[in-house]
Amino acid sequence: MPDSDAIRERIWIIGxxxxxxxxxxxxxxxxxxELILSARSKAPLTALAERLGPGHMVLPLDVSDRAQLEAAAEQITADGPLDxxxxxxxxxxxxMVADxxxxxAAQIVAVNLTGSFHVAQVAPRLLRPGGQLALCGSVxxxxxxxxxQIYSASKAGVINLAESLRTEWAGQTDVRLISPGFVDTRLTRKNRFAMPALSTPEQAAKAIMAGLDGRRFEIHFPRRFTRALKLLRALPYWASLPLLKRLIT
Incomplete structure (x- = not known):
């Protein structure tokens, strides 16, 4: 662990x-x-930490397991507050939902939505006053x-949770919502359809960092795509649902 006087920020990245x-x-x-790196698999975290250099913590965990999250929180707290x-x-x-x-489906909800809830509940005691909690929704x-499938529903729940927390914790914790469009990752490579406005992970990281240093509640990107979906969401159902049906017909 590097000397605390040399650390500007302590950041916990889950996933x-x-x-x-x-x-x-x-x-x-x-x-x-100082980065705290978490995910379910230890090996890729360790390899990443080695490439980043000394002074970073590897903390494997499954966010759907509250006991694992609590144990990780105890380890983090021992070294001081997070930014x-x-x-x-x-x-x-x-x-398709029926398939x-x-x-x-229960596992997806447990990780995506319940996991976000678990992280939100432990966050206040880990963060410094005014520290930042960013939850990842999705367009x-x-x-x-x-x-x-259930993924969209779970991410709608994360968006709702972040909106609630933004109001509940106003003046105490800086709650942010990250809403990526399509990003070229291991997960999106499962898709068997053309993904418009596909971003690289590096482009996504750049957008997130800039957004977290800004003032807006939601960080959504790429905007040429996310704005179109926001417009679709704003339409009445009689207009939006037929448009959605065209995506699968």
Missing amino acids: ASDGIGAALARAWAGPKV RIVHLAALYDPG LDPDR AGYIGLPLG
Whole structure:
């Protein structure tokens, strides 16, 4: 652990083993930043930490397991308060709702939505006053997209949770919502359809970092795509639902 006087920020990235989380870690890493890297798999976290250099903590956990999260919180607290928590961990399986295995559906909800709830509950005691909690929704949560399965529903729940927390914790914790469009990651490579405005993890990390340093509640990108979906969400159902049906017909 580096000397505390040399640390400008302590940042906990949950979901750091690959994709956007790993890109964020690479972009943030520096002599005055201490990163706590979490995900379910230890090996990729360890490899990432070795590439980033000394002074970073590897803390494997499953956010759907409250006991694991509480144990991690105790370890983090021992070294002082955090400046930011960025929660990106998620599960995703594309396809029709009727085709999804019920046990897999429960697992997706447990990680995406209940996991976000667990992180939100432990965050206040880990963050410094005015520290930042960023939860990751998705543009898939804006409206019930075809082929979104339970993933879209779970991300709609995360958006709702972040909105509630933003009001409940006003003046105490800086709550932010991250709403990515399509990003080229291990999860989105499962898709069997063309993904408009596809971003790289590095582009996503750049947008997130800029957004978290700004003042807006929601960080959504790429805007040429997210704005179109926001417009679709704003339409009355008689107009939006026929448009959505065209996506699968």
